[in-house]
Amino acid sequence: MKLEDKIENIFRLTPAKKSALKKLGITTARDMLYYFPFRYIEFSGLKKISELVIGEHASVIGEVVKIEAEKTWKKKMIIAQGALKDDTGLVSIVWFNQPYLANILKPGAKIMISGKAAYKKGKLFFANPEWQILTNNLQLTTDNKQPTTLLPVYSETYGVSSEWLRWQIKRLFDEIGALPEIIPEEILKKYHLPGVKRALMAAHFPKTMAEAGAAKKRFAFEEIFFIQLERQKQRKKNEEIKGVSIKPNEELIKEFKGFLPYKLTSAQEKVISQILDDFKKPHPMSRLLEGDVGSGKTIVAAAVSLSVVNNNYQVAFMAPTEILARQHFEEFIRRLEPFRVSIGLLTSSESKKFPSKLSFKKSAVLSKSQLLKFVEAGDIKILIGTHALIQDKVKFKKLGLVIIDEQHRFGTEQRAHLVKNKEEIKQYGDSPKLLKKSQIGFVKSAPHLLSMTATPIPRTLALTIYGDLDLSVLDEMPPGRIKIITRVVSPKERVNTYEFIREEIKKGRQAFVICPRIDAAPRNNADKTRTNAGTFPRLSASSPRNPALPLQEMKAVKEEYKKLKEHIFPEFEIAMLHGKLKPKEKEEVMKKFSAPAGDHKIDILVSTSVVEVGVDVPNATIMMIEGGERFGLAQLHQFRGRVGRGEHQSYCFVFTEHSSGRVRERLRALQDSKNGFELAEYDLMFRGPGELSGRNQWGMSDMGMEALKNIKMVEAARLEAQNLINQDPELKKYPFLQKRVQEIGEKLHFE
Numbered sequence: 001m002k003l004e005d006k007i008e009n010i011f012r013l014t015p016a017k018k019s020a021l022k023k024l025g026i027t028t029a030r031d032m033l034y035y036f037p038f039r040y041i042e043f044s045g046l047k048k049i050s051e052l053v054i055g056e057h058a059s060v061i062g063e064v065v066k067i068e069a070e071k072t073w074k075k076k077m078i079i080a081q082g083a084l085k086d087d088t089g090l091v092s093i094v095w096f097n098q099p100y101l102a103n104i105l106k107p108g109a110k111i112m113i114s115g116k117a118a119y120k121k122g123k124l125f126f127a128n129p130e131w132q133i134l135t136n137n138l139q140l141t142t143d144n145k146q147p148t149t150l151l152p153v154y155s156e157t158y159g160v161s162s163e164w165l166r167w168q169i170k171r172l173f174d175e176i177g178a179l180p181e182i183i184p185e186e187i188l189k190k191y192h193l194p195g196v197k198r199a200l201m202a203a204h205f206p207k208t209m210a211e212a213g214a215a216k217k218r219f220a221f222e223e224i225f226f227i228q229l230e231r232q233k234q235r236k237k238n239e240e241i242k243g244v245s246i247k248p249n250e251e252l253i254k255e256f257k258g259f260l261p262y263k264l265t266s267a268q269e270k271v272i273s274q275i276l277d278d279f280k281k282p283h284p285m286s287r288l289l290e291g292d293v294g295s296g297k298t299i300v301a302a303a304v305s306l307s308v309v310n311n312n313y314q315v316a317f318m319a320p321t322e323i324l325a326r327q328h329f330e331e332f333i334r335r336l337e338p339f340r341v342s343i344g345l346l347t348s349s350e351s352k353k354f355p356s357k358l359s360f361k362k363s364a365v366l367s368k369s370q371l372l373k374f375v376e377a378g379d380i381k382i383l384i385g386t387h388a389l390i391q392d393k394v395k396f397k398k399l400g401l402v403i404i405d406e407q408h409r410f411g412t413e414q415r416a417h418l419v420k421n422k423e424e425i426k427q428y429g430d431s432p433k434l435l436k437k438s439q440i441g442f443v444k445s446a447p448h449l450l451s452m453t454a455t456p457i458p459r460t461l462a463l464t465i466y467g468d469l470d471l472s473v474l475d476e477m478p479p480g481r482i483k484i485i486t487r488v489v490s491p492k493e494r495v496n497t498y499e500f501i502r503e504e505i506k507k508g509r510q511a512f513v514i515c516p517r518i519d520a521a522p523r524n525n526a527d528k529t530r531t532n533a534g535t536f537p538r539l540s541a542s543s544p545r546n547p548a549l550p551l552q553e554m555k556a557v558k559e560e561y562k563k564l565k566e567h568i569f570p571e572f573e574i575a576m577l578h579g580k581l582k583p584k585e586k587e588e589v590m591k592k593f594s595a596p597a598g599d600h601k602i603d604i605l606v607s608t609s610v611v612e613v614g615v616d617v618p619n620a621t622i623m624m625i626e627g628g629e630r631f632g633l634a635q636l637h638q639f640r641g642r643v644g645r646g647e648h649q650s651y652c653f654v655f656t657e658h659s660s661g662r663v664r665e666r667l668r669a670l671q672d673s674k675n676g677f678e679l680a681e682y683d684l685m686f687r688g689p690g691e692l693s694g695r696n697q698w699g700m701s702d703m704g705m706e707a708l709k710n711i712k713m714v715e716a717a718r719l720e721a722q723n724l725i726n727q728d729p730e731l732k733k734y735p736f737l738q739k740r741v742q743e744i745g746e747k748l749h750f751e
């Protein structure tokens with residue numbers, strides 16, 4: 001049997017089992033062996049009931065004789081209570097706040113429990129013991145002489161229980177024989193990591209927690225190391241591509257700065273010169289610009305674009321929403337107008353050009369085909385738009401720079417598109433064939449790539465997932481910003497908050513109201529349990545013990561709009577913004593809302609998360625978020641960044657009906673944090689990786705994300721990957737590794 005063998009060819013599986021396994025991501029023997037438990041139940045000190053000692057920890061195997069869910073006399077708690085018997089006696093069992101156990105542990109079930117025996121009112125009992133249902137399978141390992149002390153618990157799905165997995169995984173180990181080691185021996189030795197087979201065995205059936213911990217360390221290292229190898233390989237590849245040469249023009253940049261109504265921050269200055277330096281290098285730039293909301297990324301993009309245009313190359317600037325594309329278009333016109341740069345706007349609903357035929361100061365609508373002709377002829381130097389930019393028919397004459405704003409918002413495919421184009425260039429060199437082939441019409445050399453994001457991610461994640469990119473950080477806010485006051489609002493404070501908002505709007509300010517999307521799927525990971533040190537993190541499948549929040553809690557935009565307009569703020573102008581509006585309608589609303597203070601026609605904008613990215617309305621000082629617990633911290637932080645952009649004190653009110661400690665604690669982190677990077681680190685350390693704007697976005701396992709909590713390990717993995725790729729770029733000496741890395745490249749998402 002080989003690791004690649006399909007699980008259905010190894011075991012006899014019913015179709016239901018097969019699809020249940022698939023749901024857990026298990027299709028091959030490897031998948032199953034790498035399906036790690038997220039914790040272990042410790043069953044130590046197996047005793048007969050008659051041997052139990054009050055106050056001592058023990059495990060008991062027995063049969064459930066009765067079990068019921070009931071309310072305690074104080075009516076404060078629901079408990080499941082019953083009794084367990086073995087051939088020596090009877091013991092009471094009770095679980096607090098887990099009434100569903102009465103449905104799972106039915107009378108007659110054979111179970112093993114573990115906990116501290118206690119005594120009250122003449123009865124011997126266990127309160128909240130660990131439990132596990134036993135079937136015939138498990139008895140193999142739990143005969144009374146040699147009890148299993150650590151029992152792995154896996155994320156389950158309907159039809160696949162932990163117990164079933166244990167049994168099958170044991171069988172796999174019996175049949176699999178030797179496993180090829182993928183990590184080079186020297187590296188294993190250097191970091192004291194166990195070999196693959198030993199580690200796999202220890203991960204599933206450890207003898208001690210320390211053994212499980214060592215296994216975890218190995219697989220965490222393994223995942224980060226493999227990703228790093230793949231990224232370093234990409235990086236090496238990128239270095240072999242010929243880039244467009246852009247000569248920086250100091251005078252020009254100076255002049256550009258002279259026209260600005262403000263002084264650039266030193267962080268902005270630094271990043272601009274980093275980028276201009278990259279332009280001089282022989283290979284194309286691949287740079288990620290990270291900067292908290294409001295740190296001023298757009299102007300950096302404008303400055304370096306000017307430099308590219310000055311070298312007679314074109315710029316493609318892609319934004320995730322039409323609103324944002326339009327806003328960038330207008331900002332670029334304002335900043336570059338003195339330099340007579342022609343700028344185009346292309347979204348699926350409109351095409352515009354600046355300057356218009358009639359006026360040097362204005363933009364005008366033109367047909368899409370006309371706009372595309374101008375772009376192809378090189379008469380439009382900067383084309384700004386949405387993903388409409390990556391259509392086949394968009395061809396540039398001389399593309400020098402691609403900028404992607406809010407890059408995390410683009411889908412895998414769209415990002416892959418750009419990467420693919422680069423590879424084509426390598427393959428086809430300067431051949432004219434490429435001109436026809438590539439979608440973003442690259443000419444001769446590959447254009448530079450600048451990705452921008454306001455999603456603050458922890459350093460370890462950036463090092464890993466963006467290992468192939470250079471990183472710039474805008475770690476300084478433009479001066480004069482007033483810190484936004486953030487409050488988590490409970491239902492009983494709602495009325496007062498409305499009154500406060502009323503006063504602000506009367507003073508002439510504006511407000512955003514954000515509601516969770518109407519059709520949003522419930523977030524499975526919103527209530528993810530924390531993982532304990534020494535155990536494996538929970539895998540992605542949602543566990544039956546961890547149900548998602550109910551859908552009906554969501555506030556629909558329309559409903560909220562109606563409520564505010566009719567009952568709460570009848571005296572104000574209120575409008576809605578959501579994905580179902582036509583682009584024209586959206587534009588109309590944004591125009592009315594974002595007109596200069598005093599001229600604005602809308603006081604309150606009720607919106608879905610479409611305003612999350614980029615929108616800039618300095619007169620808006622209130623951000624009110626409904627259903628705060630439904631959003632990730634990073635996203636909430638983004639919402640908050642929509643206010644606090646002007647001269648007035650701004651406020652962010654996060655409404656939540658949840659009173660649970662964990663929800664509030666998390667929202668409070670938002671209240672207390674100084675910036676997005678701090679929040680990201682908080683999310684990683686305390687909330688688990690699910691909150692990090694979707695682990696799924698990165699295509700990493702929870703194990704890998706868990707590993708990111710360890711900066712030393714991440715740095716070691718990165719160092720080793722760099723060394724290896726430098727010595728052997730194609731990993732020819734390590735065929736297994738080469739294959740794995742290739743698979744990872746296909747699986748992992750591009751940025």
Ligand code: ADP
Pocket residue numbers: 262263264265268291292293294295296297298299454478479614616645
């Ligand atoms: P983000 O990084 O979130 O994309 P923007 O580029 O939208 O931020 O900039 C936010 C606001 O800050 C804009 O109104 C912009 O004009 C302003 N801004 C940018 N840089 C500076 C600066 N150095 N000084 C003052 N205001 C600035």
Ligand code: MG
Pocket residue numbers: 297298405614
């Ligand atoms: Mg922006």
